[in-house]
Amino acid sequence: MVFILAPATLVLMVVVVLAAALKEIVRRRNEKQCANVTSKSRRSEDLEIARPATAPGPKALPIFGNIFNLAKYGDCPYEGFTALAKEYGPVYSLYLGSNHAVVISSIDTIKEVLVTKGNMFDARPNIIRFGLYFGGDRQHSLALCDMNTVQKKRINLARSVLMFRTGESHSYEKFKENVISEMPTLTDEIDKALNKPVKAKELLSYCAMNIFTGFICSTKFDYSDPAFRDLARKFDFVFEDINNGHPTDFLPWLAPFFCTYLKDIQDVAAQIRQIILEKICNDKYKQLKCDPTNIKDLADAYFANLLNENKDNETWDWQAILYIIEDLLGGSSAIGNIVMRIFGYVLQNPHVYEKLRAEIDEKIGRNQAPKMNDKSEMIYTQAVVFEVLRLTSSPIVPHVATADTTIGGYAVEKGAIVLPNIFGINTDGELWDEPEKFMPERFIVDGQLKKPGHFIPFSTGKRACVGSKVVGYITFMVVSTVFQKYDVSLPEGTTPVLPKGKISLPWNSFELVFSKREQ
Incomplete structure (x- = not known):
């Protein structure tokens, strides 16, 4: 698609760029003057503690910063981060627009930020899109908010339900019931389209969404329900959008030129909210209002904080x-x-397909459905999932320093954006043998699953993904169920496109062909 800008628009763009350039020049001049004053004051004979050096990095352009250093890497800027790390080291500085950022590319510095000094890096950057996903305020989100006492309690409540102890809690039993009951629904849908190309991502998305709504909200849907299908599609739109960068993320002055795109995000987010309100939350709230002690799920637990007396006088509106x-x-x-x-x-590695299928047949068999507690015995299947996550190298959401501190001995000022480079770690030849190859066996040592300390697909520390356990179990159950019951293949002439540096794939990505396995 070719965009043609009107003359007036071009003039406006030039004016905006010049204004931004002037502002950036003034800002950097002020910084330099402050640095000179500080330098002079430190020439006194008084004893003084030396300030750590700032991390090295490439020279930045006014307004745009180092964005052009990364542009040549196309859809995977993390390849650019990795290339720069080879030149400047595991901790280096960048400017994304006028935003100072620090890229960290070693497991030691990543754990320093996420674990050891987690309290100093528990904020998120103010990105326009982050706010639009949540009604204009990213603080409404669990993942994109800055951390404070109230947010900590909200996150801990979610973690207490989602990070259940296997086999030891009501949450686990409710989750297991929802997962197991959904597998026949998924296979019934697959049976309707055997031996022909199927848009498999749609079915898988409906399956996952139904498990989540059943577990979190005690509500399930028929896959043919238009509102349910629309909800899954819109959620996937947001998920794909958040997995991709956008010029306005670090060049917010470009927002006037992306009004339609930003309005689309805002509209989709509002439509998602309306569907959830009408299809789930209105009825749940009315039921709970009649009996605030009848808490059946995580959604009820949150609403109970609205209806019941709150000893901490917090407002959970x-x-x-x-x-x-x-x-x-x-x-x-x-x-x-x-x-x-x-x-x-x-499907592009037939030897992996055969080993995966063989493990399913050996450990589970052909005549009984997979169970959640089979997962611990399915070493190769888990290794396949790990290897896919390693090669995908989905990025960790950026963190922001909440105080002046250090990373790897380098000074980091309050407000600096910190970018953990998981892609660099997952493709490091010193950490992985032949990292470019798909080799699930790398996660198996002496017949046991081995997860190295430098492999953190769901992040680590207090801001790690609260749903990682849920995602892991559902993924296992879907994969083992499908490969147990069906021969799966790609349509003739199809080669899947699997971009790295993000999990998301297009809604209409590659199709699959399912056929019944012969007994």
Whole structure:
């Protein structure tokens, strides 16, 4: 598609760029003057503690910063981060627009930020899109908010339900019931389209969404329900959007030139909220209002904080709770994308397909459905999932320093954006043997699953993904169920496109062909 700008628009762009350039020049001049004053004051004979040096990095352009250093890497800027790390080291500085950023590319510095000094890096950057996903305020989100006491309690409540102890809690039993009951629904849908190309991502997305709504909200849908299908599609739109960068993320002055795109995000997010309100939350709230002690699921637990007396006098308003439920349900979008990637990699590696199928037949058999507790015995299947996540190298959401501190001995000022380069670690030849190859066996040592300390697909520390356990179990159940019951293949002439540096795939990505296995 070719965009033709009107003369008036071009003039406006020039004016905006010049204004931004002037502002940036003034800002950098002020910084330099402040630095000179500080330098002079430190020439005194008084004893003084030396300030750590700033991390090295490439020279930045006014306004645009180092964006052009990364532009040549196209859809995977993390390849650019990795290339720069080879030149400047595991900790280096960049400017994304006028935003100072620090890129960290070693597991030691990443754990320093996410674990050791987690309290100093628990904020998120102010990106326009982050706010638009949540009604204009990213603080409504669990994943994109800055951390404070209230947010910590909201996240801990979600974690207490989603990070259940296997076999030891009501949450686990409810989750297991929802997963197991959904597998026949998925296979019934596949049976309707045997031996022909199928848009498999749609079915997988409906399956994952239904498990999430059943577990979190005690509500399930028929796959043919138009509102349910629309909800899954819209969630996937947001998931794909958040997995891709955009010029306005770090050049917000470009927003006037992307009004239609930004309005689309805002509209889709509002439509998601309306569907959840009408199809799920209105009825749940009315039921709970009649009996605030009848808490059946995580959604009820959040609403109970609105209805019951709050000893801490906190305000958990209706809108905030609606946004949290939306945020949690949106996590289901990861599963359809991960499972599609597993199919994509496995079907291009026939020896992996055969070993995966053989393990399913040996450990589970052909005549009984997979169970959640089979997962611990399915070493090769888990290794396949790990290897797909390694090659995908989905990025960790950027962090922001909340105080002046250091990373790897280098000074980091309050407000600096910190970018953990997981792609660099997952493709490091010193950490992985032949990292470019698809080799699930790398995660198996002496017949046991081995997860190296430098492999953190769902992040680590207090801001790690609260849904990682749920995602892992659903992925296992879907993969083992499908490969147990069906021969899966790609349509003739199809080669899956599996971009790295993000999990998301297009809604209409590659198709699959399912056929019944012969007994």
